[in-house]
Amino acid sequence: MECALTIDDVQKRIVEEITRFDEEGIELYEYLVGLGRDMTASGRGLRTDENKISGCQASVWISARAADGKMRYRADSDALITKGLLSLLLRVFDGRSPEEILEAELFFIERTGLKAQLSPVRRTGLITMINRMKELAEERPPDKTL
């Protein structure tokens, strides 16, 4: 949907969307819950031990395949707020080239106060999720469906 935009353009949009929430309130979290709920079903085969990433209190699964020079990610969590965060990460990374992903600086977390508002434990989880997505961009797992 936002493929005509760069990763930074998408991040700027996210910043605009999120900065309307009161930093001290729970509205941002209600928004994340909503994003998590709206995320399409992850489909079969994602929730495997191989795709599970550690470092999060909630379970998180991320997989990816490289097709036509683009990374296609799938992600899921059993917690809605975490799913909402994954939804934002997918919006930034999904459909981008591995090079773009590896070079990307994720400023939207800093600029939205998402970082400040998230607990250190969750922040560890968020960083772990981003690192895993970047690792996958480096690995460029082949598209098994081709």
Next chain:
Amino acid sequence: MVLTALAEEKGFKMINAEKIRLDFPILEEKVGGKPLVYLDNAATTHKPGAVLDRLIEFYTRMNSNVHRGVHSLSREASGAYEGARETVRSFIGARSAKEVIFTRGTTDGINLIADIFRETVINAGDEVLVTEMEHHSNLIPWQAACAKKGAVLKVLPFDGEGRLKTDELDGMLTDKTRIMALSYISNVLGTENPVKDIVRTARSRGVPVLVDGAQAVQHIKVDVRELDCDFFVFSGHKMYAPTGIGVLYGKKEWLDRLSPYRYGGGMVNSVSLDRSEYAEAPFKFEAGTGSLAEAVSLAAAIGYMDSIGMEGIKEHERRLSEMLCERLAGIGGVTVYGPPSGRRGVVSFNLEGAHPYDVGTLLDKMGIAVRTGTHCAEPVMKRLGVPGTVRASFAVYNTEKEIEKLAGGVKKIRAIL
């Protein structure tokens, strides 16, 4: 008024939590602009001014190493340190202060006994008995000891209400059982285990018992002689004292028999280049400089709790716990884990269809601190069939108003999730 009269009749003071809160400087802090509602006391409690003052006083008035120097400061510090040991002795009802070993905390105390037992008591084919509701701290040291010696770790299960299946205990004790280790109060379920009966059964079969009192000493009066347990461990930081200090109580006959597990200064009577003669307990288990200021402050925490009265604390926390269970039941769609009655200190629950981490994160945004996750008790979660729980845990300074806030928060979150 009626409650106060009832309490007086029962011989204890009713607690005025609002007044007690004034003793705890941190409770004036705001979180995200909101007053702090701290319900994560099973993880660690806050410290009253009396404890903080004592900590500062140690360093400003008597700081020096203990049992070493003949100078005045060292004498004063040693007096305060050994005085703290005597305060602990009296607090847990031990026969002698020689049975009180200062440790870094519950985990440290359990590891001390597990290490010594592994080296000198447990052999291949022997058995160690724990329960299904143990905190990892009272499970992993025994797992590791058994793995190293080729011994078998046996586990006494709990039932659907979160109570130990004590009817299975006798059958699980064999002539190969070298020790049983169990918690007094579960850190997840709040179950108060019938430790006295369990100890009687185990000891009648010649099996020594280690009791993990980390979630007990701050909530109920403990008497190790009445329990008749062989070892009893707890942490200072969960009972209003600083971190880095804990206690291992051991019966004199055990402490005399067991060899030290760490070596160094302060644990010897005489040393030559080829051999050393160890001091008697407790010193032979206290190699190196201990947490002196923290031990002295632990005594101040005990003094603080005594000034309030354990019966009053127990009654206050019972009321908070029952009130929360009632409010949660009223919300609907909330599962509360643990025994329906006799719960101590903690209430663990989940909201139907909601991940505990989502609930905990939203509560945090409302200024309410609870713990979410597995509470270092993954086997308990597995047994309950949940990824984790939300756990509210109480201290003497918690108020009914805070319980209402938590219940109100959960109700709001139910609408969001």
